[in-house]
Amino acid sequence: MRRPVAPTVRRLIGSSARRLIGPSASRPVGGSAAWTAPAALFLFAAFVVPGAALLRAASRGSARGLLAELVLVWTRPHTLRAFANGVGLSAAVSVAAMILCLAPARLLAARRFRGRGTARLLLSLPLAFSGVIVGFLAIVMLGRVGFVPAVSRALFGRAFGAGLAYALPGLFLAYLFFEIPRAVLALEAAFAGMDPELDAAARSLGARRFERFRRITLPELRPALAGTFATTFAVSLGSYGAALILSRRFSVLPVEIYQEFTAFGNDAGACAMAIWLAGVSALVSGLAAREAARA
Amino acid sequence: MPERRSDLAAAALLALLLAVVVSPLAVVVAGAVVDPALLGLVSESWTAGPRPNSWFSYVLSLYGRQLGRSALLASVVVGLSVVIGFPAAYGLAGLRGRLATSLRIALDAPLAIPGLAVAIGLLLAYPGGRASGATLAAGHLLYALPFVVRAVGNALSRGGLLELEEAAAAAGADRWQRLRRIVFPLARPGVVAGALMAFTISWGEFNVSFLLATPTTQTFPSALYLTYTTNSFPVAAAATTLFLAAVVPALWLLQRVAAGEAARFGEAA
Amino acid sequence: MSARVEIRRLSKSFGGRPAIRDVTLSLEPGSTTTLVGSSGSGKTTLLRCLAGLLAPDSGEILFDGLDVIGVPAERRGVGLVFQSYALFPHLTVEQNLSFGLDVRSTSPPERRRRVEELAGELGLTFLLARRPSEISGGERQRVALGRALAYRPVLLLLDEPLAALDPNLAESVRDALSRAIALERTTVLFVTHDRSDALRLGDRVALLKEGRLEQAGSPRELYRQPRTEYAANFFGAGLVCGAVAVREGSRAWADTALGRIELPDGWSGPVRLVIRPEALALDDDAGSPVVVRRVSYEGDRSRLFFETPSGEAAVDCPPGRDVPRGARVRVGVDPSLVIVLPPE
Numbered sequence: 001m002r003r004p005v006a007p008t009v010r011r012l013i014g015s016s017a018r019r020l021i022g023p024s025a026s027r028p029v030g031g032s033a034a035w036t037a038p039a040a041l042f043l044f045a046a047f048v049v050p051g052a053a054l055l056r057a058a059s060r061g062s063a064r065g066l067l068a069e070l071v072l073v074w075t076r077p078h079t080l081r082a083f084a085n086g087v088g089l090s091a092a093v094s095v096a097a098m099i100l101c102l103a104p105a106r107l108l109a110a111r112r113f114r115g116r117g118t119a120r121l122l123l124s125l126p127l128a129f130s131g132v133i134v135g136f137l138a139i140v141m142l143g144r145v146g147f148v149p150a151v152s153r154a155l156f157g158r159a160f161g162a163g164l165a166y167a168l169p170g171l172f173l174a175y176l177f178f179e180i181p182r183a184v185l186a187l188e189a190a191f192a193g194m195d196p197e198l199d200a201a202a203r204s205l206g207a208r209r210f211e212r213f214r215r216i217t218l219p220e221l222r223p224a225l226a227g228t229f230a231t232t233f234a235v236s237l238g239s240y241g242a243a244l245i246l247s248r249r250f251s252v253l254p255v256e257i258y259q260e261f262t263a264f265g266n267d268a269g270a271c272a273m274a275i276w277l278a279g280v281s282a283l284v285s286g287l288a289a290r291e292a293a294r295a
Numbered sequence: 296m297p298e299r300r301s302d303l304a305a306a307a308l309l310a311l312l313l314a315v316v317v318s319p320l321a322v323v324v325a326g327a328v329v330d331p332a333l334l335g336l337v338s339e340s341w342t343a344g345p346r347p348n349s350w351f352s353y354v355l356s357l358y359g360r361q362l363g364r365s366a367l368l369a370s371v372v373v374g375l376s377v378v379i380g381f382p383a384a385y386g387l388a389g390l391r392g393r394l395a396t397s398l399r400i401a402l403d404a405p406l407a408i409p410g411l412a413v414a415i416g417l418l419l420a421y422p423g424g425r426a427s428g429a430t431l432a433a434g435h436l437l438y439a440l441p442f443v444v445r446a447v448g449n450a451l452s453r454g455g456l457l458e459l460e461e462a463a464a465a466a467g468a469d470r471w472q473r474l475r476r477i478v479f480p481l482a483r484p485g486v487v488a489g490a491l492m493a494f495t496i497s498w499g500e501f502n503v504s505f506l507l508a509t510p511t512t513q514t515f516p517s518a519l520y521l522t523y524t525t526n527s528f529p530v531a532a533a534a535t536t537l538f539l540a541a542v543v544p545a546l547w548l549l550q551r552v553a554a555g556e557a558a559r560f561g562e563a564a
Numbered sequence: 565m566s567a568r569v570e571i572r573r574l575s576k577s578f579g580g581r582p583a584i585r586d587v588t589l590s591l592e593p594g595s596t597t598t599l600v601g602s603s604g605s606g607k608t609t610l611l612r613c614l615a616g617l618l619a620p621d622s623g624e625i626l627f628d629g630l631d632v633i634g635v636p637a638e639r640r641g642v643g644l645v646f647q648s649y650a651l652f653p654h655l656t657v658e659q660n661l662s663f664g665l666d667v668r669s670t671s672p673p674e675r676r677r678r679v680e681e682l683a684g685e686l687g688l689t690f691l692l693a694r695r696p697s698e699i700s701g702g703e704r705q706r707v708a709l710g711r712a713l714a715y716r717p718v719l720l721l722l723d724e725p726l727a728a729l730d731p732n733l734a735e736s737v738r739d740a741l742s743r744a745i746a747l748e749r750t751t752v753l754f755v756t757h758d759r760s761d762a763l764r765l766g767d768r769v770a771l772l773k774e775g776r777l778e779q780a781g782s783p784r785e786l787y788r789q790p791r792t793e794y795a796a797n798f799f800g801a802g803l804v805c806g807a808v809a810v811r812e813g814s815r816a817w818a819d820t821a822l823g824r825i826e827l828p829d830g831w832s833g834p835v836r837l838v839i840r841p842e843a844l845a846l847d848d849d850a851g852s853p854v855v856v857r858r859v860s861y862e863g864d865r866s867r868l869f870f871e872t873p874s875g876e877a878a879v880d881c882p883p884g885r886d887v888p889r890g891a892r893v894r895v896g897v898d899p900s901l902v903i904v905l906p907p908e
Contacts, residue, residue, distance in 0.1 A: 029460035029473070029617075030389020031382065031520065036398055039383035039440065043401055046433040050416025057419050067395060103305035104312055111302065121550050122317055128542040130501030132520045133535060138317035140326070140528075147322045177319075180312055209301075232406070239410025241516075242502045245523055254411045261415060271419075274412040285407035289400075458650040464637035465615050465644035466664035467715060472638075476667070480654040 009072045054278075058271035069272045079273060086252040087280065090236035093175040094183075100176075101183040108184070109191035124185060126178040131241020137164040138174040138246060165246055179232040186231065190224030198253055205267050223292035230288030236283045253277050320539065326532035350533035357526075358518040358534060365498060365515035366541075368428065372435045372497040373490045375465075380443030381486060385478060387444070389449045402444055405437040410502025413437060418507060428512040434503035437495045443489030444560070450485025450556065451478070484556040491549040498541055565591045566751040567627045567718035569614070574623030576609055583609040585775040588621075591719070591768075596745060596752040597780075598766030600798075606775040611721050614753065624839045629720060635741060640835060643712030643720040643750070647677045647727055649704045651696035657707050658683075658692040664715035682710040685744055702733045714747050722743070722754045726761065738765070759799050765789060771795055789903070793836065796903050802840035805874035806907070808834045816893070821872040823852045826899040836902040841867060844879040846887075847896030856891045868893065 059066035073079050108120060126134070141147050142165040149159035164170045198220065202212045240254035253273060261270035327350050353364070383402065387395055405413065417430040424430035459481065463473045501516040508517055515538060522534045569591040571873040574585050584606040591597045599607050612618040614625060616637030625632050632640055643664075651660050659666075661682055666674045683689045686706040691699055696707065712720060723809060725741065726734040742765060742887070745752055757764055762769050763783040770780040779786060779795045790796035793804055807818035807825075811832040817824050818835060825837065845851075866881045868887055879895050881887050 008515065029464055030457050031386035031387060033386060033394060035382040035386025036390075038379045039402060039444070040398070042379055042433075042436070042440070043404075046417065046437055047405055050413065050420040054416040057415075071335035100312065103301075104309035107302060107309055108306040117550060117554070119313060121547055122313055124546050124550075125320065125539075125542065126316060127497040128495040128503045128546065130400075130499050130519075132501055132514045132516060132523060133499075133538065134517070136523045136531060136535065137323065139523075140322055140532075147319075173315075177315065180316060184312070220394065234407050234409070238502055240411065241505075241520065244520070254409060254502070257411055257415070261506070266384070273417060274409075274415050278408045278412040281409055282404075282407045285347065454653060455648075455650065458646060458648065459652060460642065461615075461637070462619050462646060462650040462652075462711075463663065463667075464617070465642055465721075466638075466667065466711060467638045467641070468663070468667040469636075469638050472667045476663070477652060 012278055032093045054271050054274060058275055061270060069268055070275065073272045073276065074267060078251065079253070082251040082253045082256045083276070085250060086237055086254070086277075089172065089175060089252070090233050093172060093236050094232040096172075097176055097179040097183040097232055098187070098225060098228055100229065101180060101187055104189045105184050105187035109188045110196075113147050120185075120188075122167050127181045127185075129178055131174075131178070131239040132245050133241070134174045134178050135165075135242040135245030137177065138170050138242070140169050141165070142173070168250060171246055171250060173245060175236050175239070178239075179236060182232050182235065183228055186228040187221070187224060190221055190228075194220050221292070225283070226288040226291035230285040230292075233284050233288075237277065237284075299355070299503070319476055323532045323535050324539070326528060327536040350521055350529045351537065354522075354530060354533045354537060357480050357530070358515065358522065361513050361515045362514065362537065363520035364428075368432060368514060369494050369497040371432050372439050373493045375436055376439045376443040376493040377486055377490055380440050380489060381447050383440075384444045384447035384451060384485070385482070388456050403441050404467065410434070410438070411506060412504040414503045417503075425507060425509055426512070428508075431504060431507045431514070435497040435500050435508055438500065438503070439493035442492040442496065442523060443486075446489035446492060447482050447485035450488070452480050453556070455480040456481060478540055484552055488552045488556075491552070495542060495545050495549075498545070499538075504563055566749060568593045568629075569719055569751055569753075570624070570626040570629075571614070572608070572624040572626070574610070574613060574625065575619050576606075576613060576620045582775050584613070584620075584772075587772075587775075587777050589780055591751050591753060594749050595750055595767040596754060597768045597770055598754045598756055599770050599772065600756055600762035601778075602798075603757060604774075607757075607772055608723055609775075610772070611644075611709060611723055611753065611755050614719065615642050615644045615721055617644075623815055625713075640814040641715070641718045643715070643717030645708045645712045645720070645722045645725050647724040649696075649708040649728075651704055651707055651711070652715060653696055653728050655695070656692065657688060657694050657696070657699065660696065660707055661688070661692075661710045661714055661769060663711060668715055670715075678714055683715055685747060686710050686740065689726040701729055702737050705729065706851035709741065709744060713744065713750070716748070717750055720748075720750050720752045722752065724755055724757065726758070727758070739764075759863035763799065771798060773834040783893060790838075793838065793905060793908075796838040796905065800840045800842075802838045802843070802903075803872060803875055803877035804836055804838050805872070807835055807837050809833060809904075820897075821852070821874055822877075822895060822897050825897050825902055827902075827904055831904055834907040836905040836907060838905065839897065840901065840903070841880050842878070843898050843901035844895050845898065846879060846881060846885075846893055848894050851894030853892055854895050855888055856889055856893060859887065859889050870895070 008036045031265070055066060058069050106176045108116060139146065142163075144163045146162065146165065149162035152158060152160040164176070194217070198216050199212055202216045207215065238254060240252055240258065243250065243252045243255050244258075254277065255272045257270050257277065260273065383398075387398060390398070393527055406407045413434055419426060419436055421430050424433070456478065459477050460473050463477045467482075468476060492507070499516060500514070501520070504514045508514055519534055519538060526534075570587045571587055571591075574584060574587045575582065587606075587610060589597075594816050599610065601607050609618060613620045615641075616632070616635060620633065627640070648908075652663065655663065656785060658679060661679045665678060670678075679692075680689075683692060686709065688703065688706055691703060691707075696704055699707070707726075709722075709725070719790060722741075726738060729737055748841070754761075754765055756765075762771075763786070766783055769782060769783050769786045771778040771786060773794055778798075779791050781789075786795060787799045790799065796802070797804070805820055806871075807820050809816050809818045809827050809831040816827040816829060816831050816839065818827055818831075819825075820837065820839075820895070822839065854872070856868045856870055857876075858869040860867045860869070863883075865883055866887070867878050868881050869876055869878045870893075871877075887893060
């Protein structure tokens, strides 16, 4: 039994609306999955397909197949060394960057002071730098005729740091240079997202400063620390510009891959190494993401 | 009182980090303008070569083409990353559950994969894409897209997209009117921030480009590698300064956008 | 412009958990119905189904007899005020108010006239150029109301519009709200968890419990003649005690811990009685003796709590009289204010 339809409502709704729209539309707002289709298609074409090509190329190189090729790359000592160098350097740089940036990040997040914006801007500059620029900057500062030795010779009569850029400490500093903005910005965001009342509550409960840091701040920061480590580690591991510019003796895996691929034409070997590089980087990122999600 | 002391220590550390970041840049920029010898940088190899009036015009004559190509590539990457990234962020804002989570992970996945591996994969999968620069753009886009999606997504969720869109729907706005009047304005600061990030990433990208670029598609960061290994110090310094000249304004704008957005939504419930 | 809204056997569940079950309710044109219930009772789900923001699993929603299920929110002509207001942050107060007119392509003079009229009604005239972030909570609330009223909705839905305001502010906004609603004469569904708002603001009150309609009726009906113990306790908690009604001729009574209580005609056998504080009074002559366990001083009165064999009960003590804890007092019952329910 339907009542006669009031004209106002009829005009607002339209009598055929139900037939046209159907009763489905359960979520009337926000984009639907279809909106993500362009991104999904792009990822498939530019990420999944190349990944498959990488696997195929690695397996095609020898009659032994993919797994054998993946194992075989480790029989070359210089590959092993380059891999260990990269992983060790990246891990050390990531940890150092986090430790160095913790207090400044808290300062940027918690305090309002003049020049805060400028400080943040300047610290974020290396975000845009590729490894080669950082390598060049290292040479300018710590090369054989670098700025630091020149100044120290003028001031103290001795050239400190000359040629340091070409040795391991120089490489370490160069990598640290472009991890600083990533660590600072990520940790600043984490500090900014922390509830200041937590610290106040801990204080009212009688916790001393170190105890508050250990029991409140650190656990709160854990996901951010994991995320920061993953980012800086992946960036360091994949970067090779600085090593390309700075070091002949201290090689990292991407440099080996590049040479294997371009100079020696060993596609299968280069691909196998690239798979390892990507695998380790993805593994560390995945573990960190899980750690971050757990909190 | 102890707070003050720990703040001072943090400020000192901050100053140290700033010095580490800024001093090499200052030396390089100065080296492009004044005689390197004034900076104490005296070396046979660094002062050899031609001595033009301005190192900048000399760099432009050497690497102007790469500079232009990098600018073009960055614009293409910015455009594509917004065109693909905005809908993705809007779509993700309306999705819940497992599908949304896997999409998010997939979008972020390239960030965990070294650029060289991506470059080799792209080269093998699309050997023809190298000459046109298509694979180069795709490689840059892979690393720019996550930042655009994140920036737009943050802007949308920060503004309370779903509820505002519901309010607009209840007030009689259809999907297109909601997009135009609510979603676009809400997303705009995020789009601007994401576009600036995409520009910065593409402008400085080396890991993918070094392998994928041919001599005719070579970008400015690869040219920088060339200048560092072959040219004298003032040329290298001038080239680096030109590189910085684009990065600094972009990052400055990025910060302004972030501050503006914070001010806009700071007080609103 | 106001519609008769009929909700018929409406059900909606989320992932197998029912939010509303088989709700049937009608809203008379131009009347205000308050929808009340504790949190999680399905109030907001029902409201969102009416707004078109949720599709129910089954049932019908009729606006003036026309089924609107499947009609998208933007074509229902409904006004919706969110608990968080959901004002558009990038638009001024004026633009927020005229949003619904803009998307309907109303003519500019008509639009201006309506916005001015609403701004006057709601006291927003001097705030039109501001943005939502630049006005106070109460002002935002009024903008949200004005935005929903601007296009003369056939049905106005209010989702806990006072919940986010502090009590003093809520009082003044409540007045502005009821004035504006009276002026606009539209059908209103007002969702609230506040029982006194429900009674004060509604022509009719609908009580939801766990997704089902517990009872609907006039405020007086729900307060004085609740049909269930839940409804009785929701609007005014009291002592619930079991008793046996004895009938003798045209009289009926029951014996309780507080003495013999006269019952309305028609009751016999086991019953439940709900005795609210207002049904009790200190009666030094004829009341039943009790011992005061707890005193809650509330300014205009103090409430005295005492134990009975059926549980704790309370009686109000006039402000002039000071009864300390532990005192012995006598309590009398006004039988006309006792609620009688059938046994469980």
